[in-house]
Amino acid sequence: MRTHTFTFMGTGAGCGVPAFFCDCPACEEARAHPAARRGDCGAMVTGSSRTLIDTPPDLRGYLGREGVRAVDDLLFTHWHYDHVGGLGELEYMVQLLTKRSLPTYASPYTLASIGREFEYMMYCLDATEVQEFETVVLDGVRYTALPVTHAPGTYGYLIETDDTSLFYASDTGALPPATAERLQGVDILAMDATYWKRNEYPQSHHSVQECIEEGLALDAGKIYLTHLCMHYAEPVTLAQLNDYLQQYGGRVEAAADGLSFPI
Numbered sequence: 001m002r003t004h005t006f007t008f009m010g011t012g013a014g015c016g017v018p019a020f021f022c023d024c025p026a027c028e029e030a031r032a033h034p035a036a037r038r039g040d041c042g043a044m045v046t047g048s049s050r051t052l053i054d055t056p057p058d059l060r061g062y063l064g065r066e067g068v069r070a071v072d073d074l075l076f077t078h079w080h081y082d083h084v085g086g087l088g089e090l091e092y093m094v095q096l097l098t099k100r101s102l103p104t105y106a107s108p109y110t111l112a113s114i115g116r117e118f119e120y121m122m123y124c125l126d127a128t129e130v131q132e133f134e135t136v137v138l139d140g141v142r143y144t145a146l147p148v149t150h151a152p153g154t155y156g157y158l159i160e161t162d163d164t165s166l167f168y169a170s171d172t173g174a175l176p177p178a179t180a181e182r183l184q185g186v187d188i189l190a191m192d193a194t195y196w197k198r199n200e201y202p203q204s205h206h207s208v209q210e211c212i213e214e215g216l217a218l219d220a221g222k223i224y225l226t227h228l229c230m231h232y233a234e235p236v237t238l239a240q241l242n243d244y245l246q247q248y249g250g251r252v253e254a255a256a257d258g259l260s261f262p263i
């Protein structure tokens, strides 16, 4: 019996799709078709409580869309703006509703960075440092912090229930060997696929093609592309991307904001 639900809160890279400053075909497609729109990356696991992964700038809209009344635990992948910019939204929840600091987990580097940026509201967070390869259990789900290749202190989380293993890594270049080793045969891979074809930052991101290649090499049962930019190097519309993915017969899918499934 699957007891939890995984939800992609947002699935875009940095500036979202459409970016306010961009008139590329992907952004024009997203202006015309809401299903092609993407906000900044984050995720949520729901069981008898709610665990949020990252607090992107669009967090208020995400929580409203998903009908979330309160968040119980918070994990951070890393400290870049597109993953922490909405943290301030939770100060009001703590002050007005829960009246207790929110259990928060991240690498020491990420916590230090957030502590500088959000110094005025750190009283709202009950922060715990998580070391590489350490496991935190929340609401019966195991979250193991695996190092990835991105900014200092960035983690991907191996999320395990009794039924399913899922690796969520919104921001990473090619996985470090020790991380890849832990992920062999993972059920679901939800990973960085920032670029279309031409990867301008291979040390910190994947292209769509690299994400699929690495996912297949890990023998992942299902691969969700996330942190999709659609326009950094070479624009690709969602219609074109979906056409391209047909060759994988459903094994590879572009994630979408609000997409959820049982785990």
Ligand SMILES: [Zn+2]
Pocket: 018, 019, 022, 023, 024, 025, 026, 027, 028, 230, 231, 235
């Ligand atoms: Zn664009």
Ligand SMILES: [Zn+2]
Pocket: 078, 080, 150, 151, 171
């Ligand atoms: Zn980042």
Ligand SMILES: [Zn+2]
Pocket: 013, 014, 041, 080, 082, 083, 170, 171, 227
């Ligand atoms: Zn990012």
